[in-house]
Amino acid sequence: MKVFVLCTLLAATAAAWPSFDFGGIDGFQSDPSVSLTQRQKHVNKLLWKVYDHLKDTELKGIANSFDPESNTSQYSDRGAAARALAKELKENRLLKQHHWFSLFNPRQREEALMLFSVLMTCKSWNCFVNNAAYWREHMNEGEFVYALYTAIIHSELGEGVVLPPLYEVTPHLFTNSEVIQKAYTAKMVHTPGTFQMHFTGTKKNKEQRVAYFGEDIGMNTHHVTWHMDYPFWWKDSYGYHLDRKGELFFWVHHQLTVRFDAERLSNWLDPVDELHWDNPITEGFAPHSSYKYGGEFPSRPDNIHFQDVDGVARVRDMLIIENRIRDAIAHGYIESDDGTHIDIMNDRGIDKLGDVLEASAYTPNSHYYSALHNLAHVMLGRQGDPHGKYGMPPGVMEHFETATRDPSFFRLHKYLDNIFKEHKDSLPPYTREDLEFAGVALESIGIDGQLKTFFEDYEFDLRNAVDSAEGMEDVDINARISRLNHEPFSFVADVTNNNRGSVLATFRIYMCPRRDNNGMVFSFDEGHWMCIEMDKFWKKLSPGKNHVVRKSVDSTVTVPDVPHFQTLIDAADRGSFDMSEFTRSCGIPDRMLLPKGKRDGMEFALVIAVTDGKYDATHSNPEADEHGGSHAHCGQHGEIYPDKRPMGFPTDRRIPDRRIFEEIPNFKMEIVKVFHDDRHHH
Structure with a gap:
């Protein structure tokens, strides 16, 4: 659907796009497809040192000469959103720079969304970047960052762009003041430093x-x-x-x-x-x-x-x-x-x-x-x-x-x-008919590798936390923080398909804490609401025996760490930018898929349910489609959710009679232990 909308937009754009210059980036008004590398470079520059004025000469030039209202044919709404925002600016109603921003403040949200609307109505990247550069200099930084992030996420024009991690763009919201003060000192005495950040x-x-x-x-x-x-x-x-x-x-x-x-x-x-x-x-x-x-x-x-x-x-x-x-x-x-x-x-x-x-x-x-x-x-x-x-x-x-x-x-x-x-x-509990998958039986389930968690150190860049001064070079300043990680492992299952032909199966994997804080085992009906979704994916099962191995890193619940801001800058500067696996940062971090264990092991019930993919899947060929990589919690932009069943199925409703679950051949439960390694990994 999105593709179709884009094509019609592009067709309309081409028709309505006279190639003349209007004080913006020249040379591709008639060509709405700017390379991904170029778009990534622009976004990097727009977000670097967001509390200072633009340093980049190209973008600075645009900010000084561009008039958002001059060419209304560049917008799908004929410039209505741009005029509305420009009016607020002229009448001096916009929140000033160097002031906090909260999305829950109705007026500040309204202003951020006015800019979001302007960017969303842009028909080309040219219009998008010209507006972004102009408004970055004229609007509150928090409102600007919010509008730019949401527009890159939701606009066709942002496709493929990787947004830098927010903790390196606005570090104050993620770092404690003690570390920020040390960062300022390091900058003033011009000495690089890495500062340990402690939890509050x-x-x-x-x-x-x-x-x-x-x-x-x-x-x-x-x-x-x-x-x-x-x-x-x-x-x-x-x-x-x-x-x-x-x-x-x-x-x-x-x-x-x-x-x-x-x-x-x-x-x-x-x-x-x-x-x-x-x-x-x-x-x-x-x-x-x-x-x-x-x-x-x-x-x-x-x-x-x-x-x-x-x-x-x-x-x-x-x-x-x-x-x-x-x-x-x-x-x-x-x-x-x-x-x-x-x-x-x-x-x-x-x-x-x-x-x-x-x-x-x-x-x-x-x-x-x-x-x-x-x-x-x-x-x-x-x-x-x-x-x-x-x-x-x-x-x-x-x-x-x-x-x-x-x-x-x-x-x-x-x-x-x-x-x-x-x-x-x-709601009524699920019946046997709701849960069964005719002809499919789970023979055994388990873990390949060890379920082991540990703490490791991680460093991130604080250069955007401190102000720049003319003639003063930046020095490397980092925060070091302790974070949870786990050893890689795989879920394994042996499944028999007794049907004549191959069938599409949905695999649903949960881990549910087994005991309360006093060591008492949760009943089936208490425990079902505490199940942690580990993965959900589709797989074709051929007739007969199937051995299924699913790596922890492939989970559709998690995403890899967003690359550092500097990594994105370097990658775009090298040219032919492609980091498609990082375009979504919605999803639990890969390293936190596994809940922390205990030194002597913490018991979890590993539950795997194999259900009928022909009934569950909303898209064709779901086995080959990653649906954005973290669809379990984050869906997929502009698409329908890939799974028809309720989220959390089949553990989302009460289970008054555990026999229903135990007697169904396509469900299986095993007790597994998660261990925690006390030694800190540096």
Whole structure:
């Protein structure tokens, strides 16, 4: 579909594209296909030292001479979006530079989306880069970065471009202030340095034991990128429909939550407790980080009671919204704004519920159901200064980049997850007919290699954290951080296909923690909700015996580390840029596929379900198609989700009778152990 749209766009562009110069990059107005290498170079330069003025002479020239309103034929909307943004600039209404930006601030979001709209209506890369260079000099840096990232992700023109890791573009949001101060000193005395970054908190705080998970920069990148791939403000008029967006919202956050609980169990902690609006927030949080401009991230002491937040919501509003949503679950339908009922007692109900709970633009009735998730983020972010008495900047919960650092993030998402669970528990359990795959039997399943986790050091570039000064060369400044990794391994399965011909099979692999913090084994019905999705893929099974080996690195849940910013710059400068495996940074980092083990081994139930691919798959030839590489949690841009079944199938509904699972030949469960190597790998 996207290809067709692109072709029609290009045809229209060619027709409407007189080749004359209008103060931008010359030479390819008539040719909308600029090489990927050239586009990558432009993006690199636009994002390097984003708080300084443009250094690159070509882009600087554009920023000084380009007029976004002069040639309206370069836009698919005849320049309406460009005129609207230019008007805000002329009337001096745009947020100034060197000021914090939060997507949850309605006005700042509106400005960022105005620029996003301009970039999305560009018919050629020429128009795109001219606007980007111009607005980078005239808009707030945070708004600019957000608009550019989301436009590269969603526009046809961004195809193939690799976005540099956000922690190297805006390092303040990912690094603590102690390290940033050392970086400034290194720059001033002109001495390269690598500084160890410690997780926030101390040994006195037991939450510290799992800080490596919430503060992992790869996990933060996954979380912020998911919200760029599936923004709550998305409207289909931007170009296409985001398929099963509400259900993906549920699934990606459910997976973060159950994964966090598994990390807690490996560190002798109980699973996280849900948040209650009328109980105190037990864990405080001191972020130890500052905005580049605008002061420190506010802290929150232990055991504070929720207060109403001026201009956002009252605590009692939050309870009312929750009750309306839980009423909808109890009734089995959502009331849309025209009064009709939307049935949710089916496979698709979770998608509608996700739209309502997050409150995206897809919600059928935001007036009545409001925006529980989005408001809760702001409520939590503001508890340090709920009445604006101290003029504090937004809290960590008000940025997707920083939210998972705060222990209250997981409490909030456990609370939302339990609302989703209430809905899933109201649906009838799967029957034998739902689960069987005629003629296919799993003989054995297991692991090739050892399930072993360890901590290693990782360094990232801090040069973008410090200001540039005329005539002062940059020095190499890096932060070093400890992060989780695991030895490579493979899932193996022996499957017999007793059908006459070959069949297409969907493999669904889960690992579910087996015992609670007291060593008690979870019952089947308790344990199913804690299953961690490890992989999902399609494979043709020939008649007879099949030995299937699936490497951990191929998982459709994970993505490789985004290359360093400098690596992207070097690669583009060498020419013929191609790094297609890194075009998506939505997905759990490869190295974090495996939850942390214990020194003597932590027990997990390895569950493999083989289901009928002919029924499940929505695309033809799913075996050869990677669907963007991390489709399990992140879908595929502009395409329908590759799997028809509910996300989490078959572990997403209650399992009152475990025999159904045990007696089906296409399902198998084994107990495996994950070990943790205490030695730190350097």
